[in-house]
Amino acid sequence: MSTDRxxxxxxxxxxxxxxxxxxxxGSPAACAxxxxxxxxxxxxxxxxxxxxxxxxxxxxxxxxxxxxxxRFSRLRESLQGISQKMLTQTxxxxxxxxxxxxRVYAEVPPRVDYELTPIGIELAEALCGxxxxxIRHEQRVAALRAAFDSQLAAGAKPASxxx
Amino acid sequence: MSTDRxxxxxxxxxxxxxxxxxxxxGSPAACAxxxxxxxxxxxxxxxxxxxxxxxxxxxxxxxxxxxxxxRFSRLRESLQGISQKMLTQTxxxxxxxxxxxxRVYAEVPPRVDYELTPIGIELAEALCGxxxxxIRHEQRVAALRAAFDSQLAAGAKPASxxx
DNA sequence: CTGAATCCCTTTGGATACTG
DNA sequence: CAGTATCCAAAGGGATTCAG
Numbered sequence: 001m002s003t004d005r006x007x008x009x010x011x012x013x014x015x016x017x018x019x020x021x022x023x024x025x026g027s028p029a030a031c032a033x034x035x036x037x038x039x040x041x042x043x044x045x046x047x048x049x050x051x052x053x054x055x056x057x058x059x060x061x062x063x064x065x066x067x068x069x070x071r072f073s074r075l076r077e078s079l080q081g082i083s084q085k086m087l088t089q090t091x092x093x094x095x096x097x098x099x100x101x102x103r104v105y106a107e108v109p110p111r112v113d114y115e116l117t118p119i120g121i122e123l124a125e126a127l128c129g130x131x132x133x134x135i136r137h138e139q140r141v142a143a144l145r146a147a148f149d150s151q152l153a154a155g156a157k158p159a160s161x162x163x
Numbered sequence: 164m165s166t167d168r169x170x171x172x173x174x175x176x177x178x179x180x181x182x183x184x185x186x187x188x189g190s191p192a193a194c195a196x197x198x199x200x201x202x203x204x205x206x207x208x209x210x211x212x213x214x215x216x217x218x219x220x221x222x223x224x225x226x227x228x229x230x231x232x233x234r235f236s237r238l239r240e241s242l243q244g245i246s247q248k249m250l251t252q253t254x255x256x257x258x259x260x261x262x263x264x265x266r267v268y269a270e271v272p273p274r275v276d277y278e279l280t281p282i283g284i285e286l287a288e289a290l291c292g293x294x295x296x297x298i299r300h301e302q303r304v305a306a307l308r309a310a311f312d313s314q315l316a317a318g319a320k321p322a323s324x325x326x
Numbered sequence: 327c328t329g330a331a332t333c334c335c336t337t338t339g340g341a342t343a344c345t346g
Numbered sequence: 347c348a349g350t351a352t353c354c355a356a357a358g359g360g361a362t363t364c365a366g
Contacts, residue, residue, distance in 0.1 A: 044297040044304060045290075046221055056340070058209055072348055083340050088349060098300075098307035110346080119300050126210075127290035131241030134207040137261075137282050141207060144261035153358050222361070235328055246360050251329055273327050273366080 051097070052127065055084055056090045057083050061116070064100065065124045069115035214260070215290065219245055219253045224279070227263065228287045257289035262286050 052058045056079065063078045064070060070078070076087050091114055094100035099120030105111040116124065134141075215221045219242065226241050227233060233241070239250050255279055257263035262283030268274040279287065297304075 038298075038301070040305070041294070041297045042302045044301055045294050046216065048293060048297060049212055049216030049221065049290075050350060051216070053209065053212030053214070055256045058212060084349075085341085085351095086339060088340090095309050096311040097304055098311075104348095107347095110349085119296075119303065121295070122300075125298050126292040126296040127212075129289035130286070131204070131208050131290040132213060133209060133282075133286050135201075137285075138201070138204045138207055140282065141260055142203070145259050147260040247329070248331090248361085249359065252359090267328095270327095273329090275328065 048097075048123075051093055054090070056086055057094065058127075060087070060090050060094065061099070061120070061124055061127075064114060065121065069103075069113045071111060071113040075114060080122045094120070170177045211260075211286075214256055215271070217253070219249055220257065221290070223250070223253050223257065224283070224287055224290075227277060228284065232266075232276045234274060234276040238277060257283070 052061065059082075060075065060080050067078075069161070072087070073093075076082060076084065079087065082090075091100060091102065095102050095114075101115050101116055101117045101120075103113050105113075106109060214232075215224065221243050222245075223238065226238060230241075235250070238254075239245060239247065242250065245253075254263060254265065258265050258277075262280055264280045264283075266276050266278070266280050
C-alpha cells in the first residue's frame with residue numbers, strides 16, 4: 001500500500017521514540033562545554049571539518065601525528081597516491097590554520113619539513129572522538145548502509161511489497 | 164638571504180621543537196583507544212568528516228540535536244538558505260548512515276519528520292571534541308591565519324627584504 | 327507537503343610542465 | 347628537492363520544474 005521507499009514501520013529499527021529530548025538534557029556523555037557556541041566558532045568548526053574531510057588532510061595529519069616531523073618527499077611517499085599539487089595545497093591550509101609547522105632549511109638542495117604544532121596535536125586528539133565513534137559503530141553503519149541501499153533497490157522495483 | 168615566503172626563524176612561533184614524539188606517547192589527552200585503526204574505520208572516519216564538513220550536514224545534525232524531531236518544512240525553515248534538494252540529499256545521507264531516523268506518516272498531506280538516532284546523538288557528542296578545540300583556539304587560529312596571509316602578501320611583493 | 331529530476335555554475339582535485 | 351602554474355575532468359551545490 002505504500003509506494004514510498006520507507007514504510008512507517010520500517011523506521012522502527014532506529015527507534016526514534018527511544019531518544020527523548022530528556023536524554024540529551026541529562027546525557028552524561030554530553031560535551032563538557034555545552035554546545036552553545038559563537039558564530040565564529042561554528043564557522044571554524046565547519047571549516048575544520050571541511051578541511052579534514054577532504055581527500056588528504058586527515059592522512060597528512062595522521063602521518064605527522066604518528067611519525068613526527070617529515071620532509072616533503074618523505075611525506076609524499078607515505079601518502080602514496082597524492083599529487084604534488086595536493087600535498088602542497090593541503091600543507092598550506094594546515095599551516096595557515098596553525099596546526100602544522102613548516103621549517104625551511106636554506107640548503108643547496110632545498111629541504112623543508114613539516115610537523116604538527118601543539119594545537120595541531122590537540123586537534124588530532126579531538127578528532128579521536130569521531131574516530132572512536134567510527135570504530136564503535138563501523139559494523140553497524142555498514143549494515144545500515146547495506147540495508148538502506150537494499151530498501152532503495154527494493155523500492156525502485158515494481159514489486160513494492162511491504163511485509 | 165631568503166627569498167622564501169618563510170624564514171627559518173619565522174616558524175619559531177609554532178615551536179616544533181616543543182613537541183617531541185615523547186609527548187604524543189605519554190600524552191594524557193590522547194584518545195582512550197589508541198588511534199590504530201582498521202582500514203574500514205579509517206575510511207569511515209574520512210567519510211564522516213566529508214559528510215559533516217559539507218555545507219549542511221552539521222547544521223542539520225545540530226538542529227535535530229537541539230530541538231529533537233522536526234519535519235521537513237520546519238527543518239528547512241530553521242536551516243534558512245538551504246535548497247530543498249540539498250536538504251533532501253543531506254537527510255538521505257544521514258539516514259543512510261543511521262544517524263538520522265526518518266518517519267513517514269501516511270496522511271493525506273504528506274508528513275515526514277526526522278530525528279537523531281541514539282548513535283546519531285553519540286556522533287553529535289563526539290563532534291563536540293572538535294567543537295571545543297575550535298572554541299579554545301578560535302582567536303589563535305584567526306590570528307595565525309591573518310599572520311599567514313600577511314606573510315603571503317609581503318612575500319609576494321617585489322621588496323623581498325628579509326630583516 | 328515532500329521530494330525527484332534537470333540544468334548550470336562553481337569548486338575540487340589530478341596530470342603535466344616549468345622554475346629556484 | 348620543493349613548489350608554482352596551467353589545463354581539464356569530476357563532484358558539489360543552487361534554481362527551477364515536475365510529481366505523488
